Amino acid sequence: MASELGALTVIFTELYYWLTVVIMFFIHVGFCMYEVGVSRHKNHMHTLMKNTMLIPLVTITFFFFGWWIYFAFPNGPGITGGLVSAPWAEPWNELMGPHMGGNPATDTVTADDTVLWARLNGVFWAAFLLFSWTAASIVSGAVIERVRSFAFWLLAILVGSVTWVIDAAWGWHPDGWMVQLLGYHDAYASGVIHAIAGGSALAYLYLLGPRIGKFAADGTPRDLRPHNPWLVSIGLFLIYTGFWGFYAACNVPIIDVQDGDGTFFSATNIYLQPTTLSAITVNFLMSLSGGLLTGYVMSRGNGFWTYSGGLAGIIAASAGNDLYHPIQALVTAAAGTWFMYVVHNWVERTFKIDDAVGAVAVHGYAGFFGVVVAGFWLWGYPSSPNEAYAAINPVGQFAGAMIMFWVLGFFPALILGLIMKAAGILRIPRAIELAGLDIGEVQSHYTIRDDIRAAEEELARSGAT
Amino acid sequence: MATVESWAGNIQDIGPIYPFVGTEVILWVIGVALWIAWHIWQALNENREYREEAAKYTKGENLLKAIRGDRIT
Secondary structure, eight states, X not given: OOSHHHHHHHHHHHHHHHHHHHHHHHHHHHHHHHHHHHSOGGGHHHHHHHHHTHHHHHHHHIIIIIHHHHHHOTTTTTTSSSOOOOGGGSTTSGGGSOBOSSSOSSTTSOHHHHHHHTTTHHHHHHHHHHHHHHHHHXXXXXXXXXXXXXXXXXXXHHIIIIIHHHHHHHHSSTTOHIIIIIOOOOTTOIIIIIIHHHHHHHHHHHHHOOOTTSBOTTSOBOOOOOSOHHHHHHHHHHHHHHHHXXXXXXXXXXXXXXXXXXXXXXXXXXXXXXXXHHHHHHHHHHHHHHHHHHHXXXXXSOHHHHHHHHHHHHHHHHTTTTTSOHHHHHHHHHHHHHHHHHHHHHHHHHHOOOOTXXXXXXXXXXXXXXXXXXXXXXXXXXXXXOTTSOBOOHHHHHHHHHIIIIIXXXXXXXXXXXXXXXXXXXXXXXHHHHHOSOOTTTTHHXXXXXXXXXXXXXXXXXXXX | OOSOSOSSSOGGGOOBOSSSTTOHHHHXXXXXXXXXXXXXXXXXXXXXXXXXXXXXXXXXXXXXXXXXXXXXX
16 A cells, blocks of 8 residues: 555545445345335234344354355365365454454465455455345345244345355356356356345245235135335335446456556456446446336236336346447346246246245346346357356356256255255244234234224223314 | 554554454354354244244134234233
């Protein structure tokens, strides 16, 4: 930090990621509003607490082991090499605490490590943590009004601090084995965040079964409409808002990308390939528009699915939104939204899957679609600045989508859910589900309200004016 | 125990600034223990509440009353 230009670059990068974290917080605000808006009155507090408490649980576990997994697992381990040494990400390392970047106190890190990571480790960690919250929160909405909090929170930790981090190490790291061998490209996380979360949600939904009353006796799905569509609307708008921060956080803001002589400073994507904020900003808006337009048409103007279509559109185009032409982003988003809507309705009718907020559809199916389609649009593009790595191709992208949705999404969640189900602690007891999940201390809120009402009625009967 | 005793020296020599440098592994063990303990407390509490609540609904018309939104005494 002795040179003013060097210090400005580091502190700008620090501030850049800090801002993305603040903006991404809106995603979680939006998810909470969305879920509560969709849930019924008798389940509000349970729904809200289930989502809210994943924040501290994923945060501390991401500190305890999640951050280290990202840096240690790019090789599998066991696919292209062993565990990678990443002392700055170990939870007991001095660089995980406040550090001025000077002489290290231990021999676990070098002076170069401290200079590089002292001011960036915390904000990088926080940006990734907000991705973790998002992944876990996607699952939260799907399973509302029937899952036990304990069973959900274990899944939130599994997805938020383990499985999505492994997939990020594999396919969202400049040296991940999927990038090296498959040519996997997923710049804004169609698969890395969304497909894996959708796959995890589907596993729990399969084991949980539908909410009581969701399906008629003949198997026809009933529309359990949001109790508050305005809360849902604002929630989804806030998720869109947070998504801007999400996109920015997927970039490195300034780095020398020149190979060989000379220097050329640019923003890059997560794979350290040059990109611009301009490019991804236009494509974000075009893919949002493609999703909204298609969602409106497909649902005949249903607000819930129109907004969800906007989100699905962004997710479907995200894998290649660093490289697409804006109209390619628009078309990809429209096609992905159509795909997720059709598949959602087919899965709901055929397998009686009750996805309360359409999370598997919007994140899982649209994310899967986005990864696969990027393999065709971007066929032949380098997946990395390292020319020895495989180029982007349809087979690699399809394999990558399968790994995200099924291998790291569906199956780990299925195993955890089976354990919870065998222990009898996956689903809320039937009587409580019928009466409402807001019980115990939470229910006392309604008791107090009853007391107030009784007092008011007493006053009315006594002739108070 | 103060890790930094003065900001007047050469700042470039300063590394970690939190207290008790060297106790990080102990702090990690404490953190993990607190995390697991929280889950145990929560699971026990959740299971007990569900047992009690479900038992309440088996009595008389209590479940029907609850579905209708009436208060159960």
